[in-house]
Amino acid sequence: xxxxxxxxxxxxxxxxxxxxxxxxxxxxxxxxxxxxxxxxxxxxxxxxxxxxxxxxxxxxxxxxxxxxxxxxxxxxxxxxxxxxxxxxxxxxxxxxxxx
Numbered sequence: 001x002x003x004x005x006x007x008x009x010x011x012x013x014x015x016x017x018x019x020x021x022x023x024x025x026x027x028x029x030x031x032x033x034x035x036x037x038x039x040x041x042x043x044x045x046x047x048x049x050x051x052x053x054x055x056x057x058x059x060x061x062x063x064x065x066x067x068x069x070x071x072x073x074x075x076x077x078x079x080x081x082x083x084x085x086x087x088x089x090x091x092x093x094x095x096x097x098x099x
Contacts, residue, residue, distance in 0.1 A: 001091075006098030013038070014045060015098065016068045021047035028053050028065040030076030038068065 002019075006012045017038065020027050027049070029035050035052040042049045053062060055077055067073055074082040 001087075002094040002096065004096045004098065010098040012098060013041060013068050015096065016066050017042045017045060017047050017049055020049040020066055024050055025064050025066050026050040026053050026062070028055055028058070028067050028073065030055060030069075030073045034072070 004012050004015050016027060019025070021042065027038055029038060029052050032054055035054055038052045039049070053065060055073060058065075071082065074085075
């Protein structure tokens with residue numbers, strides 16, 4: 001699993017849109033509005049991305065997705081603020097930290 005870390009405005013969304021376009025993997029998001037914003041931003045950057053997927057529209061054939069802003073997605077799914085999460089690191093993780 002790859003992690004892209006950075007402050008607001010550091011380029012995380014731009015990087016995930018670039019990877020989505022490059023690898024043809026859709027981005028999973030929390031709402032129709034976010035889906036439209038991601039498509040608009042991709043267009044601004046000149047990227048052709050697969051159509052993002054709203055979390056409640058995931059299909060069985062959606063085997064691999066990217067997530068932009070996991071905190072926002074978890075809040076939409078669970079309707080509460082998630083304060084702590086854990087992650088298994090059985091494999092070497094790839095972390096990109098943006099300034």
